[in-house]
Amino acid sequence: MSTSSHAEPYVPVFVGDTKARLEALATKYPTRQALLLPALWMVQEARGWVSPEGITEVAEQLELTPAYVRGVVSFYTMYHTHPVGRYFIQVCTTSPCNICGAEDVVRALLTHTGCGELGATSPDGKFTVAEAECLGACAFATPVLINDDFIESVTPESVPALLARYT
Ligand code: FES
Known part of the structure; x- marks a missing residue:
């Protein structure tokens, strides 16, 4: 890209x-x-x-x-004003999810995608990870949106298997 x-x-x-x-x-x-x-x-x-x-x-x-x-x-935050990875990952880090460990999910995503930091794109151009405000699934922390896919109850441990679905 x-x-x-x-x-x-x-x-x-x-x-x-x-x-x-x-x-x-x-x-x-x-x-x-x-x-x-x-x-x-x-x-x-x-x-x-x-x-x-x-x-x-x-x-x-x-x-x-x-x-x-x-x-x-x-x-509108849904429009990207700079190039992003093929898979744009948004993680809810608003307080209720934060209390349930959203920061750890963000860290796992940054590590396993190779993005390194929020807003950066992985060296292979596949992923960009960003924080999002409440995604409307507060009872299912931590929710993650990958392009149009909505995934609930993501944990640091489930991140590698989740990312493996996106080739
Ligand atoms: S605070 Fe995370 S989905 Fe509502």
């Missing part, structure tokens, strides 16, 4: 099928501005993150200013 938005020429996302998907969605929304969140998802789906060039492209597609789009991207 590229680590710099300037290393290679930007390849537009909204061409071919993706452009057709955007325009099909546009028929269901009252304005093009209302398409902003799904359009950003499409960029993140295609590239793994939303680069400054991706922001400019979305702005052009939706007839918005890049500054407006950037403001929305920076508001």
Whole structure:
């Protein structure tokens, strides 16, 4: 995965099928501005993150200013503003989970993925580990979200087997 938005020429996302998907969605929304969140998802789906060039492209597609789009991207934590691993791991470290050992789960994930520190990507480009606020499973500490997979009751001991599912 590229680590710099300037290393290679930007390849537009909204061409071919993706452009057709955007325009099909546009028929269901009252304005093009209302398409902003799904359009950003499409960029993140295609590239793994939303680069400054991706922001400019979305702005052009939706007839918005890049500054407006950037403001929305920076508001929502689910949009990545830098490259992340193929598997983005979020661990709840809010107080109830913290009391139940979430910090140990984070440490195990950082060690076994090779990420080393929160927000960093493993050398093989597979994983990025981040802390998350309450994931809504406080009775099942520690919950972990890996891309769209929600896993409850993760312990430091269960981390190696969990990661082995992601190749
Ligand atoms: S505090 Fe961790 S899921 Fe709610």
